[in-house]
Amino acid sequence: MSAPAPTPASAQAAPASPQAAPATDAEPETAPAPTAAQLLDFVTRSAADAELIASLPLDPEGRTWLRLEGPGGSEAWLIGWPPGTGTGWHDHAESIGAFATAAGTLKENSLAARIPTSAWKSLELxxxxxxxxxxxxxxxxxxxxxxxxxxxxxxxxxxAVSVHAYYPPLPLIRRYSRTGPVLRLEDVEQPEDWQ
Known part of the structure; x- marks a missing residue:
C-alpha cells in the first residue's frame, strides 16, 4: 500500500460536500494503521520532494517545522535544523516512527535496548x-x-532538513539527560507543548 503524497496540513483539501456520497447505515471503513515500513516509505518520498522541502522557512537561530499530512492518520513533520542544533535525548512513548534526511546530514545516537517506561527517575545503562x-x-x-x-x-x-512521521500520533515525549552511562528522566511533554 502506498502512502499518500505529503502536503502541508494547512493545504488540506476541503471536505467533500454532503451530496458527494450516498447516505448509508454502514459503519465507515477504518484504514489499517501504517507500519514502520510504510512510515519510512512516506518520509523517504517526502524528503525527495524538492518543492515540499523548499516550502520550509529556515531560521539561523532555531529549529523550524511544518506539520504534514502523514499516511493512515500518522503525525508527520518537516523540520529544519540550523548548524549545531539537536533534540537532546528523548523517546516517543508508544508510537512507532521513521525519519529521513532531505538536506544536509543528521546524526542519530540511540540505545540498542528498550528501557522501562515508568517507575524510575534514573538508570545506569x-x-x-x-x-x-x-x-x-x-x-x-x-x-x-x-x-x-x-x-x-x-x-x-x-x-539540515528532515521529514518525520509517528503512529499513533505522539501521546507524549519523554526527555532525558545523559551523563556517561546514567540516563535521567527530566521532563514529560504533552502534545499541547509542541503543537
Whole structure:
C-alpha cells in the first residue's frame, strides 16, 4: 500500500460536500494503521520532494517545522535544523516512527535496548548499548516503540532538513539527560507543548 503524497496540513483539501456520497447505515471503513515500513516509505518520498522541502522557512537561530499530512492518520513533520542544533535525548512513548534526511546530514545516537517506561527517575545503562548512525540526504530509518535517541546537526555551516512521521500520533515525549552511562528522566511533554 502506498502512502499518500505529503502536503502541508494547512493545504488540506476541503471536505467533500454532503451530496458527494450516498447516505448509508454502514459503519465507515477504518484504514489499517501504517507500519514502520510504510512510515519510512512516506518520509523517504517526502524528503525527495524538492518543492515540499523548499516550502520550509529556515531560521539561523532555531529549529523550524511544518506539520504534514502523514499516511493512515500518522503525525508527520518537516523540520529544519540550523548548524549545531539537536533534540537532546528523548523517546516517543508508544508510537512507532521513521525519519529521513532531505538536506544536509543528521546524526542519530540511540540505545540498542528498550528501557522501562515508568517507575524510575534514573538508570545506569549497561555497556555496549550505544548506537550511532549518520544519515545523509536521501537516507532514513524506522524505529519501534519506546526508542530512545537524540538527533543532531553537527555541521558548523549547513542547515539540515528532515521529514518525520509517528503512529499513533505522539501521546507524549519523554526527555532525558545523559551523563556517561546514567540516563535521567527530566521532563514529560504533552502534545499541547509542541503543537
Amino acid at each position: 549497561a555497556e555496549d548499548l550505544d548506537r550511532e548512525r549518520v544519515l545523509a540526504a536521501g537516507e532514513g530509518r524506522a524505529f519501534g516503540q519506546h526508542h530512545v535517541h537524540e538527533v543532531l546537526n553537527e555541521s558548523t555551516a549547513q542547515h
